[in-house]
Amino acid sequence: MRKVAIVGAGLSKFGERWDASFRDLIFEASSMALEDAKMEGSDLQAIYGGTMAPGRLIGQEHVGALIADQLGLTPIASTRVEAACASGSVALRNAYFAIASGMYDIVAVGGVEKMTEVSTEEVSFALGGAGDQEWELFLGATFPAIYALMAKRHMLDFGTTEEQMASVSVKNHKNASKNKFAQYQNEITIQDVMDSSPVASPLKLLDCSPITDGAAAVILCSEERARKFTDTPVQIIGSGQASDALALANRKSMTEIAATKEAARQALHQAKLTIKDVQVAEVHDCFSIAEILAIEDLGICKKGEGGKFTEDGHTALNSKISVNTSGGLKGCGHPVGATGVKQAVEIYWQLQGRANGRQVKGAEIGLTQNVGGSGATAVVNVYKRMD
């Protein structure tokens, strides 16, 4: 395969963006990424966009064409990819293939979701489409309920505590407090999480990532042309993607995301590395329990020990491994289609030494793990700065 690197990155401000439409968010993130790569829009040969549910959320499909149109970049090929909350990572992976195949040299990857224009009930229904409509959502199992089941089982099997789960949110808010793009730039305490409103027992409000508007973009380039745009391109050295049963009830285990394990196996195998080589990782903490599952399934700690590992501070900034330095989905917010691309943006900045105030010292290898729904899709990508 041809080698491919990131040469530019951009984000919109994440949050309740009453001031910005779907199109505005795309423009905000993309123009920042193009400026970062010191590139004109006309340098781009194709676009990939990840977005989950614009059909339900804003009545708009055909988002590939919309992006090219909005950015004034027609007639270049522009393609929307959807994999629920992993849409952004799957878009990035397919842009990577498009360059690796030799078809293109320079491709923009965007992720976007505009979630706050509809009622909470409508957004819950739209997000429910990430699970099994017939066997979960129809019966009332929204996403907090599904992850609550996983959390309960994890507590039962491994003795994980609510305070340990809360420690995920506390860490991620602390990191988000140093990220000007994050929805929540305030620190919180274990007690704040424990005192917050119940959502689906044992998950409380501050265990849950919020409803967010936002967009993210990166520019990918073939290795041979990458240094034209930056002195420190960040190469994608491994990429894995796996699927699992859509409905939680049809999985082999409720306390692991098997797709994460398989995607990580593929990505690390391609990169010829092990998880021990990774200094900085962005993982999918849509709920606090999800980050615990992620670090276990990635092999950062042993199965069942993710809660204690987090509580003991081993995933904090500049500890054993720095997890969710951006603030994760909890702190940054979770505009579902944008999240996977935002993870890549954070790793790009970290490996370039540009993560002001939350820089991981000596970060050489970064990893992203992005989950669709309750684990029916997982994508793991591994990155290295080109020296």
Place this chain on the structure above:
Amino acid sequence: MRKVAIVGAGLSKFGERWDASFRDLIFEASSMALEDAKMEGSDLQAIYGGTMAPGRLIGQEHVGALIADQLGLTPIASTRVEAACASGSVALRNAYFAIASGMYDIVAVGGVEKMTEVSTEEVSFALGGAGDQEWELFLGATFPAIYALMAKRHMLDFGTTEEQMASVSVKNHKNASKNKFAQYQNEITIQDVMDSSPVASPLKLLDCSPITDGAAAVILCSEERARKFTDTPVQIIGSGQASDALALANRKSMTEIAATKEAARQALHQAKLTIKDVQVAEVHDCFSIAEILAIEDLGICKKGEGGKFTEDGHTALNSKISVNTSGGLKGCGHPVGATGVKQAVEIYWQLQGRANGRQVKGAEIGLTQNVGGSGATAVVNVYKRMD
């Protein structure tokens, strides 16, 4: 780029499939394609699925994972691609890149849409998401209205007649009468079209493709392994994709689909051929005027002459060029996500000499043209039988 070929194809019956769910349709087409390639599901390394609006039509997103789940093929990577009515072709193109990149050798491509479970009003709104939600659908411009504007302008500028448009539907119904997968296997007359109910003047009911349930699948394989599965693989020798403004009002012309011209230029350039080398083409006749635009924009005839060219029989089976031998969207039906893949299935059968009763004599080179919305996306692929 590595060379890639189709080695198996399958379709579900197209129509109002009250007997079959979204998942059933996927299974019907995929199992036929696998059998056709004499392959087990376990031979597949990845899946790409094209579908437009399952979020609105059946409340389900995350269709990539759903396909792998339904077919019992987890944990392989399974990705949904969306480009409105061109979703199927864009899925096929990205599966092609995935193999060409060297990541995979054998990939299934599916297209599916289940459209008849909601009211006509709901399906019209969902389809409206293929155009510009804010500047077209919100103001009442559904798709028949948008194509009616294009038809009116074509009549005004070039003297195209309603009877010439009707001749597209008459030809396509005739072809569909020989296709057991088609929704409508009955012949119609010019008078039938002229007498059918007005939908959006000048388009009448029989100028319009119907609302359809259906699925289509092809198996792609790297060239070096293709002959393991069939004696006559059909190679993808060119692929082009282009974008244009989402809203018709923002295009340079109302009487051409510029994205088709650009996608065809790319695909034929890659194939090192001209349109004159093509004997059989499946084009996007969502409305009768759309086929007239398609044959003009592909260069099959001159701009403005598509109506007369069709009326004179030059696109009929075994005439100058055989267009929409499957019956097209009008005769087969138009399950939007499936259509682009169904076009590839028809070309596969034609180039293998397996198009019973509607076989194009001496077909060596085939072409598909698939449009998203009113032309904001177009994909053109060119195929050749490997001898």
